[in-house]
Amino acid sequence: MYVQHKSHAQLAEQFNRDAKRVDWHDETLWLVRIKRDRAASQVAEWEQLREAASQIKNNVLSNLHDYLLQFEQHALANGIHVHWAADATEHNEIVHAIIRKHNINHIVKSKSMLTEECGLNEYLHGQDIEVIDTDLGERIVQLAKEPPSHIVLPCIHWKKEEIGELFHQHLGTPKGNADPQFLTAAARAHLREHFLAGKLAITGVNFAVAETGEVVVCTNEGNADLGVQLADVHIACMGIEKIIPQRKHLAIFLRLLARSATGQPITTYSSHFQKPREGQEMHIVLVDNGRSRRLASDDFRNVLKCIRCGACFNTCPVYRRSGGHSYHTAVAGPIGSILAPGLDTIYLLPLPCVGRAPMFAR
């Protein structure tokens, strides 16, 4: 886990020493918000969708016990191994045990904020297991030995010239080449090797359907799919709040997710994993890590409704001008400040987020 000793104000002050860079950061994120607004405005029933999603999540939280059991029952019937982890340590140990059983020391991982929260990479690193983050943005921050600064846009704080230099050092691309097209192609070739060699793939989970026992994973790059479909073992790690009751509810959440996140009508890939591939072994790790405690709090329960779209980051005027690394939590930004297990104060949650977040419908 990344431990910071400076306050948000101090780190934000450092970030603000380069005003031009702050402007660039602010403008880039503001553009994403404009894209979101444009996409949302094209759906006549947008606010109704948000309201329906919020109500479904209310229902989920009021019945999480039964839904999890229902989910487990169906997943088991589908031939999936289901594990329960009370906290981050247990999650990491469960994942490690599966890896060890297969005698593997190199794994590929697609984006999962839960594994960030649990510090899985550092834990496995300590066990001599190499974890390759395959999302381009996550790979960039991994090469730079940094945590992601945004849940949807992990390296939004990096300039292309800096990424060019990073790739020059780590992937041997020519010095001075900062063309995004070229750099992406280089990363593609570099990560292809890891995909082809990957025997075990870890993914996050966007939604888990109680009624069917399936998990849905959304990416634009296709890295989760490539990892899973080329590997012998798939481990999907999820917080217990990711449950939704029925498959048809996916319509509402998938209509909201990508539009809120990037302004796309849907992510390129929305993959529904219901049963393992023939010959493949599939595991789901259900993680509590403070969530069941959060559920008891009338003031904080709503954070468990968050779908990690990142919209509140893009609209947050403080986040845009202080950067993700000024926060002290695995999930940066406004929502991260209240999501972090154990944090019991609303810390710096600026007002604009509340009205905007897909889940915090009034």
Place this chain on the structure above:
Amino acid sequence: MELILKNTGVNRIFVDGRFSYNLIDMNVGLFIPCYIDQLYPQVGIATLELLEKHGVKVSYPANQTCCGQPMANSGFEHLAHNCNRNFINSFASFDYIVCPSGSCTLHIKEHLHDAKLEAEATEIRKRIFELTEFLTDVVGIQHLNARFPHKVGIHQSCHGLRGLHLAQMSELMAAPFSKPGQLLRQVQDLELISLDRKDECCGFGGTFSVFEEAVSVKMGQDRVADHVNHEAEYITGVDMSCLMHLDGILKRKKSPVKVIHIAEILNSK
């Protein structure tokens, strides 16, 4: 059609598609936030004159003090009990309480409680109005006799915008409206400028500006720049506190652009 509504504790008469009030019988208490009293008395005076001009009978309870918001927002709500009691004692007898600050209005609306006088506190929470919403929703002003021949930008302060819904939040996919804008449009010769980001926070945020100086300053500079880029001569709003923050930035930049509370514009001749 006539319909009596009692949701504010005062009879409101719904006639011809809008509320109308018997202004003569209305007993309004003027709540002037402490920093306006100390630093911007002209805003309090403009508020009083403006209300009286529109036939509202206004009293100023002289014992009023700070509403306790700075304490409450910093996590010391338990130390604000005396402020709450004093507020209740000062304002419980009025039909309406009107205040030229969205932020202080929202604080009372959401947080005024008193273990012994909770019934009175509840009534006050329902009867307090920010000045512009009082003018548009209660007095129902359609025609202002004011003139202000300048280019003006509105700063939509967050508490008024998100807490009191004085205007539509830009991220909601819903019909736009703006109560301050509706009033400013009635001012003769006033040109309202449009902004790139119409409801971005200015970074003041009360104690936020103290604890998060760097971000607060940057947000203020960016907010000012948006107004300046669109050639505002004045930046106005419903919260003098945000305007004070912006004014500090303008003055350091030696900018000719000025800040002015909306009551002063609406009261100008």
Place this chain on the structure above:
Amino acid sequence: MSSREKILAALKQNQPARQPLPDAHTGRTQPGNLKEKFIQALTDIGGKAVEAQGWKAIAAALREAFPAPAQIINTIPGLNSEFEILSSKFHPHDFRNVSPAILQGQFGVAENGAVWLTNEQMGDQALPYICEHLALIISQRDIIPTLHEAYDRISNSTYRLGAFIAGPSKTADIEQSLVLGAHGPKSLTVFILD
């Protein structure tokens, strides 16, 4: 007590009073011309739509777009052509140079340009993700307005993998510049059969 029991016990104790499930079908957009909407949405997300009169036209269009020696792999029996048929002799790694793989889609979604298919249509589940270029075929009749209708159609069917594929693999992780072909196919063509 195992963690499973601990978590379940905590949930039982901490979850709030039961809240009702809302109607999941509130507020659907009214369909316009579905084919046009689909083509527009697909184009917006970097995909390409081709309206085709029949299987022959599709085969010809593909050959023209991917001239020999491009390796074209076909999974659709109806598409009678010279293209190589997917068979078990392939290892998933072999698909990395396939340009394109041709797969049947079950239906397309007008609001977002996505095509739904399951492992049944994929042949090999790695194929649509590892190939260099991807071609999907749907029938014009199978274009539906929104994801709500999509899940009505999917209903309670079972599959190993069910997938919406919407456009080519893409990323904007480097300074928000859109690049097609992040890890998966660099292009996606959807053929719409009359």
